[in-house]
Amino acid sequence: MKRINLKKVIITGANGMLGTAIKKALSAQDVYAFSSNELDITCSQQLHKKIAAIQPYYIINCAAYTAVDLAETEQEKAYRINALAVQKMAQIADQYDATLIHFSTDYVFNGDAATPYTSNQETDPINIYGASKLAGEKAISQVNGNHYIFRISWLYAAHGKNFFNWVAGTDLEELNIVDSQTGSPTSALDVANFINHLLNNDPANYGVYHFTNQGEMTWYAFAKAINQKLDLGKNINAVAEFKTIAKRPAYSVMDCEKTGSIFNYSIPSISDGLEQVITLYKS
Ligand SMILES: NC(=O)C1=CN([C@@H]2O[C@H](COP(=O)(O)OP(=O)(O)OC[C@H]3O[C@@H](n4cnc5c(N)ncnc54)[C@H](OP(=O)(O)O)[C@@H]3O)[C@@H](O)[C@H]2O)C=CC1
Ligand SMILES: Cc1cn([C@H]2C[C@H](O)[C@@H](COP(=O)(O)OP(=O)(O)O[C@H]3O[C@@H](C)C(=O)[C@@H](O)[C@H]3O)O2)c(=O)[nH]c1=O
Numbered sequence: 407m408k409r410i411n412l413k414k415v416i417i418t419g420a421n422g423m424l425g426t427a428i429k430k431a432l433s434a435q436d437v438y439a440f441s442s443n444e445l446d447i448t449c450s451q452q453l454h455k456k457i458a459a460i461q462p463y464y465i466i467n468c469a470a471y472t473a474v475d476l477a478e479t480e481q482e483k484a485y486r487i488n489a490l491a492v493q494k495m496a497q498i499a500d501q502y503d504a505t506l507i508h509f510s511t512d513y514v515f516n517g518d519a520a521t522p523y524t525s526n527q528e529t530d531p532i533n534i535y536g537a538s539k540l541a542g543e544k545a546i547s548q549v550n551g552n553h554y555i556f557r558i559s560w561l562y563a564a565h566g567k568n569f570f571n572w573v574a575g576t577d578l579e580e581l582n583i584v585d586s587q588t589g590s591p592t593s594a595l596d597v598a599n600f601i602n603h604l605l606n607n608d609p610a611n612y613g614v615y616h617f618t619n620q621g622e623m624t625w626y627a628f629a630k631a632i633n634q635k636l637d638l639g640k641n642i643n644a645v646a647e648f649k650t651i652a653k654r655p656a657y658s659v660m661d662c663e664k665t666g667s668i669f670n671y672s673i674p675s676i677s678d679g680l681e682q683v684i685t686l687y688k689s
Contacts, residue, residue: 412436414462415605416504418447418495419469423566424509424558424594428466431598435605438462442469447491450498457498464605465499466507467492470539474513475651477535488538493545500551505608507601512559512589512618514540517655522622524661525557525614533652543614554604555614556597557660560628563594564687569625573632574687578640585626585644589658590618593679595686603671611668616660619679631677635684 412435419425420439429439438460445452447469457465471477471487492508499506513536514529531537546553562570569591573581596619623631626644633640662673 413464413605414438414460415464415466416440416456416460416462417466417468418445419467422468422470422472423561423563423568424597425468426565427563427594427598428468428601431595431602432605435602445469447495448486450491450494453491453495453498457502457504461502462504464505464507465495466601467495468509470509472535474533474535474654477538478533478651481534481538484534484538485541488535489541489545492542493549496546496549496551496553499553500549503552505552505554505612506546507554507556507604508542508546509597510539510543510555510557510614511536512557512658512660513655514543514557515655515658515660517587517657519657522659522661523616525616525664532655535652536655547614551612552610553612556617556665557614558592558597558616559618559658559660560589560591561594561597562591562683564683566594569628570632570683570687573629573640574636574638580641580643581629582643582645582648583626583629584646584648585624586646587654587656587658588622588624589655590620590622590660591628591676591680592618593674593683595682596674596679600669600671600673604669607670609668609670615665615668616662617665617673618660618662619676620662620673621676622659623676631680635680636687
């Protein structure tokens with residue numbers, strides 16, 4: 407059936423964790439969803455061709471380089487996808503009068519704060535992934551079009567590769583998990599529902615926003631919650647350090663108050679987000 411009254415929406419990176427959730431949440435919209443095989447965002451010719459043919463009202467960019475440790479040795483690739491391609495996408499979106507919805511990360515902050523970061527607080531990434539995402543944010547802002555950037559954090563879902571699925575699926579009976587990093591685990595489903603709300607109630611108030619499930623906890627506390635809710639019976643030990651190639655911020659909780667008020671949206675808590683994902687995981 408042709409949806410003539412709906413605004414056209416392009417989703418890039420549609421088979422990733424967030425792309426999958428957004429595709430599902432927007433099932434009532436006129437969606438053109440592309441996996442990395444169908445649309446490589448680093449190829450500006452492909453981008454141009456798709457956008458020119460579809461003439462979307464929104465472009466939702468879920469395509470990204472997200473391998474935090476690997477980025478330390480694949481710097482060029484991380485920047486090519488997270489910054490250069492994003493710059494081109496913003497330019498083409500602007501050319502076709504499309505609104506770009508892009509996602510960034512809590513890893514743009516250095517983690518030295520003790521209270522939640524606001525969206526205009528100074529950024530200072532401590533790893534290549536965070537730096538490449540920040541470069542993407544800056545490139546978009548320079549284009550100065552109709553662009554939303556949502557910084558999200560510690561994303562998980564019952565699908566895709568993420569911390570929740572790793573804890574839930576590993577055969578290990580004993581897990582040593584860091585309790586020296588604090589953030590806000592965020593359900594991809596809740597991000598997707600919010601984006602659907604935005605599409606239906608767009609205040610046209612463009613800029614950088616924070617969106618995370620409300621509350622904060624350490625990775626250790628998150629692992630314990632997953633263990634308990636899924637009745638996994640694992641031994642979860644708190645460790646002060648877990649050696650990784652890339653550094654992670656010690657504290658990356660983000661203040662989402664502006665998002666709630668500008669979009670007139672009540673953002674779900676971490677426990678509500680987890681409850682829903684647990685239900686999906688079990689079903
Ligand atoms: N995961 C997290 O914890 C967080 C994520 N974010 C941000 O949220 C967004 C979505 O992340 P998430 O869904 O978790 O990431 P995923 O890694 O799950 O998905 C990213 C998708 O992008 C695709 N992709 C990679 N390169 C290209 C390319 N050149 N052209 C087109 N598609 C490409 C990948 O396809 P393929 O697999 O085929 O390469 C994959 O499907 C990103 O911007 C990320 O930075 C922010 C904070 C936390
Ligand atoms: C496997 C493992 C990890 N850890 C730690 C390492 C790390 O600090 C934390 C989470 O590990 P991950 O590799 O899932 O986390 P990480 O890749 O750092 O997750 C990040 O991804 C990018 C894309 C983002 O944008 C961030 O918001 C954030 O979600 O758990 C342990 O403590 N014990 C373990 O056995």
